[in-house]
Amino acid sequence: MSYVNNIINLVKEKYPEQAEFHQAVKEVVESLEPILKKCNKYENSAILERLIIPDREIHFRVTWEDDNGKINVNRGYRIEFNSAIGPYKGGLRFHPSVNPSIIKFLGFEQIFKNSLTTLSMGGGKGGSDFDPKGKSNNEIMRFCQAFMNELFRHIGAHTDVPAGDIGVGGREIGYLFGQYRKLTNRFDGVLTGKALNWGGSLVRKEATGYGCVYFAQEMLRQRGESLDGKICSVSGSGNVAIYTIEKLQQLGAKPVTISDSKGMVYDKDGIDLELLKEIKEVKRVSLEEYVKNKSSAQYTSIKDYPKGKNPVWHIPCFAAFPSATQNELNADDAEALIKNGCICVSEGANMPSTIEAVHKFISAKICYGPGKAANAGGVAVSGLEMAQNASMTPWTFEYTDKRLHQIMEDIFNNASQTAKEFGEEGNLVIGANIAGFRKVADAMIDQGVI
Missing domain, CATH: 3.40.50.720 (NAD(P)-binding Rossmann-like Domain)
Structure with a gap:
């Protein structure tokens, strides 16, 4: 049996109930066959075995009180998948469908997406099965504060930098950041998607x-x-x-x-x-x-x-x-x-x-x-927001949009040229997956067996 098939079967064996994660792994690793056959260093270094298991999976309880005084309990997650090329980076999703399989597929995809941006960002993802729809602003605030009461100990500007996703927009990021600041007594770029008047970036929403x-x-x-x-x-x-x-x-x-x-x-x-x-x-x-x-x-x-x-x-x-x-x-x-x-x-x-x-x-x-x-533009501008936070210098809409446009052009060219390199001209699935994988995998080899 091939290395790729062994990995697909290993994922199904280890995580039998995680269909979305199975799908994400299958889509990626099958398209990596050309580079795995050409370069045996990746199999020799067990790169795929290491990539499919997150550095850590954080599951926690989120307890909050609604406007009627009723106690509600939700599940919270943060999956820190891989930080070989930079701090973990990926959004938080608040939606009833959120479960370990959804979060893991998103985090796994994020590794390669972030690699393609050329920015120094690893892959991660998080969220909760909380549904913001139909909730008052105060209920959403109380939930976000309760969620951050656990999350804050696992994140940081140079460790793990969450952003928004489905169900987490500017309002939710504001409540999350406010609680992080209160708990840590720090004002740093630990979340992206912030409002413009306190560290956000133009073009992030778009x-x-x-x-x-x-x-x-x-x-x-x-x-x-x-x-x-x-x-x-x-x-x-x-x-x-x-x-x-x-x-x-x-x-x-x-x-x-x-x-x-x-x-x-x-x-x-x-x-x-x-x-x-x-x-x-x-x-x-x-x-x-x-x-x-x-x-x-x-x-x-x-x-x-x-x-x-x-x-x-x-x-x-x-x-x-x-x-x-x-x-x-x-x-x-x-x-x-x-x-x-x-x-x-x-x-x-x-x-x-x-x-x-x-x-x-x-x-x-x-x-x-x-x-x-x-769709790497979102995390690309999140990376640009991190750069602005680090330098304490905001950029104009035109400059940031120009950077975004150039990054997307570079991603296309990288994926296109990589596909051609491996005899798959025009196949951007293979091109994008190999280009994203190669950067992360080489960094993992450089850094040793950890």
């Missing part, structure tokens, strides 16, 4: 969405294509989706779809960005509100989705931007996209396409940007 579009631009430019005047499909309606739509519109494209946990909107006239921001950033309500204000829009409830299909991906489009959550796009959806003329998929979410869907994109030879490359 970074993942903007970066995802910049990556699509690079893929299309290589084929002599552009986004100008093109119909695009976007899933989700959080930060990633909103700022993917904003950048697409700035480039002359016409995004026509959005979605949330209750359903999806198709607006043939193009998404009204200001209305979307009002609904999701101000009112924080369902997208059902969108169709009440736009006669050109149609709403489909998730209850009416065809079995096993996401209708977002069955709207004819030139380019697709999955920006909601893991495994939201399956093989049937991929077939529909390709059949309807889609030539570019750039992933804004983490692992939004199933392995079967990815194989269809690669077989069809469309432009396909895997999440660890295409």
